[in-house]
Amino acid sequence: MSDKEFQAVEKKIKVLHLIKSLGRGGAEKLIPETALVHNQNRFEFHCLYFYHQENNITDELEKAGIIVHLIPSGNLGLFFHVKKVRDFILSNEIDIIHAHLPWAGIMARSVGNTLSIPIVYTEHNTWERYNKFSYWGNRLSFKKQDVAIAVSNEVALSMRLNSIWDPYQRGGRMKLKVIQNGVNTDIFRRAGIQESIVETKQGTIEKKVTRSKCQVGSIEIDRTLRINLNIPDNAPVIGIVAVFRSQKRLWLWVDVALKILEQYPHTHFMLVGGGEWRERIEAQIKRSGKSANFHLVGVQKNVIPYLSLMDIYLSTSEFEGLPIAMLEAMSCEVPVVATSAGGIGEVIQQGVQGYLAEIGSWDKLSGYCCDLIQKPDLHDRMRLAARERVIEQFSVKRMVSELEQVYLDVIA
CATH class of the missing domain: 3.40.50.2000 (Glycogen Phosphorylase B;)
Structure with a gap:
């Protein structure tokens, strides 16, 4: 040559x-x-x-x-x-x-x-x-x-x-x-989760999952965030990572949250992001009288600690392509409750990694969230299935x- x-x-x-x-x-x-x-x-x-x-x-x-x-x-x-x-x-x-x-x-x-x-x-x-x-x-x-x-x-x-x-x-x-x-499943994993490949005595290869408190520097992520946001240790956390624009219909997101609070008043809600709709969403939350249950944490460069705090990822979008933030949440073992907008319906299998509702039937989302809150075994199966789905199909x-x-x- x-x-x-x-x-x-x-x-x-x-x-x-x-x-x-x-x-x-x-x-x-x-x-x-x-x-x-x-x-x-x-x-x-x-x-x-x-x-x-x-x-x-x-x-x-x-x-x-x-x-x-x-x-x-x-x-x-x-x-x-x-x-x-x-x-x-x-x-x-x-x-x-x-x-x-x-x-x-x-x-x-x-x-x-x-x-x-x-x-x-x-x-x-x-x-x-x-x-x-x-x-x-x-x-x-x-x-x-x-x-x-x-x-x-x-x-x-x-x-x-x-x-x-x-x-x-x-x-x-x-x-x-x-x-x-x-999504990069090596980076987006729930805080405190470690995966390793081990060989058994029988010579077969298995994946070993270790759950422990995750340290970033000297900060214990989950505990510190809960203290800073004033979220009790046993409170379920429902969240979203999004740009605050009309496509996301965050005013409906807040309505769904308020409906959940009627049955589970100890639930907390976290919105990560910012945009043109932020002031209107803040005003809506203030009028509801439930501001203590809502946490608008702004734009975050590193969303993994916030995803790791979530128990459910809630989306009320009118339309989507294939939302990256949702895939990142699933990779961090967060089951999804969402409208079947765009590619969301191509990812979530109903009752496996979460629940879907038609775009016009967004009011059903509160019932699905309540179902996951009251059934910890079901929630556990769905969160593990969510990460597995991303690893297998959306890496x-x-x-x-x-x-x-x-x-x-x-x-x-």
């Missing part, structure tokens, strides 16, 4: 994650979490974003080995920067654009009109939920990419239905692939393996 051929083999494939902003949503969090598992001897990752905001995750991307870049812009000015993005790609010798969400997808395809570069696009939600500009911009440019990835089967169906009058060209450029979201290792194959295919 010549020196030139050897260098060609050894050259890393440069992948550019293109996204509008780096807030703490599920789509954004997937970028560093997948990078930690990717083969970085083979791939080099960059991330270019446009809208800078507080509490973003740039530091998490950098810790994951991603080179982060910013071209400052708002929504309206985004497409005046097509030339800047094109020049950036050329100067950094990017091999693949991987765009996330409609604005970045439209930008990637605009750049791709003047560059011969593979474009991968991940769709994190159903098309019906986008505003008209995002919807039509996405639809009209959609086939100008190599691979469209859907994070759930429902998202993939939405793509197909919305392209029914503009069908994919057989043998044409774009391909559609479902790659469901995944980030599986997700990354499929992503890397997409990258190699479009390069080829």
Whole structure:
């Protein structure tokens, strides 16, 4: 092999994650979490974003080995920067654009009109939920990419239905692939849980699970959090990790919580996150007179201690792609009670890892939570089944393996 051929083999494939902003949503969090598992001897990752905001995750991307870049812009000015993005790609010798969400997808395809570069696009939600500009911009440019990835089967169906009058060209450029979201089960485990593989006297291999108090530095996570939040030791904790926006219908979440308190007044409720709906949710809780039972802990970089405090993960969403926070909770042995929005119904098996209700029947969720509170044996089975489900079907290792194959295919 010549020196030139050897260098060609050894050259890393440069992948550019293109996204509008780096807030703490599920789509954004997937970028560093997948990078930690990717083969970085083979791939080099960059991330270019446009809208800078507080509490973003740039530091998490950098810790994951991603080179982060910013071209400052708002929504309206985004497409005046097509030339800047094109020049950036050329100067950094990017091999693949991987765009996330409609604005970045439209930008990637605009750049791709003047560059011969593979474009991968991940769709994190159903098309019906986008505003008209995002919807039509996405639809009209959609086939100008190599691979469209859907994070759930429902998202993939939405793509197909919305392209029914503009069908994919057989043998044409774009391909559609479902790659469901995944979570790093080695990192997301309940505080105090250790797993190890042991060999028995009979020579068989078994998994050994050890439960103990988990120390982070000198802090005992569960006990310290309960004291700080003023949650009694024996109180059930129902929680969610979310961006406070209308999609999550957190006003209904609070209504469900208040219904549970009628039967189990010692229950506590924890909301991790922040956003535009926070003040309205706080006002709703204050009017209820039950503020002592609710804990809005804000945006947290490390959610594992909070997930480890939860007994039930409750979701009232109107629509979803495939929520990462829910998978992280399941990996931390938290059973789920949720509306069957988006990919949630593809993950939760009714009565196995939790309970599902139709989106319009959200009022059933309180009864399901009460059922888990009053039946500790059932709760124990479901929480173990929740983690097992993620390990078997929704691990980030599986997700990354499929992503890397997409990258190699479009390069080829």
